[in-house]
Each structure stands twice: as structure tokens, then as C-alpha cells.
Amino acid sequence: xxxxxxxxNQIFKMNKIVDHFKDVHRFTITEDTSSGIGPAVSVKCNLxxxxxxxxxxxxxxxxx
Numbered sequence: 489x490x491x492x493x494x495x496x497n498q499i500f501k502m503n504k505i506v507d508h509f510k511d512v513h514r515f516t517i518t519e520d521t522s523s524g525i526g527p528a529v530s531v532k533c534n535l536x537x538x539x540x541x542x543x544x545x546x547x548x549x550x551x552x
Contacts, residue, residue, distance in 0.1 A: 492519050492529065494546075501546045502531055511536055526551070 494502075494517075506515065512533045520528045532543040 492517055492527075494529065495548055495551065497548060498529060498546045501544070505531055505533075505544055509533060509535070509542070 502515070502517075506512075512535065515531055515533045518530045518532065520530070526547075526549075528545065528547045530543055530545050530547075532541055534540070535542050
């Protein structure tokens with residue numbers, strides 16, 4: 489099982505994204521640790537109208 493820890497601020501950012509894209513019902517949270525400094529957390533979803541993928545970086549770089 490993969491566990492991703494989010495801060496209150498990251499959850500707040502995700503809530504804003506969910507509220508903005510009301511027609512989207514599925515969001516994917518990804519964590520990339522390839523930088524070697526700290527985890528980069530992103531939220532992505534497929535936009536139904538545009539047929540494209542939206543990806544937002546919700547990483548809190550000041551917490552590294």
C-alpha cells in the first residue's frame with residue numbers, strides 16, 4: 489500500500505481544485521521523489537470538455 493502524507497494547506501489547495509472542476513469526478517494524486525530533496529506532490533485529472541489533462545503542483549517547497 490502506498491501512503492502519501494499531505495499537509496492541511498495541500499488539502500486546502502486540492503479542495504480549491506475540486507471545487508473549480510465541478511464536472512470532474514476522479515482525481516489522481518502523485519508523489520515524485522526523484523529530486524533527491526523532498527517529495528513533489530501533484531494532483532491531476534482529465535478535463536472532459538477539453539480532452540486534455542490538468543496537472544497542478546501542490547508541493548510545499550518551504551517544508552523541505
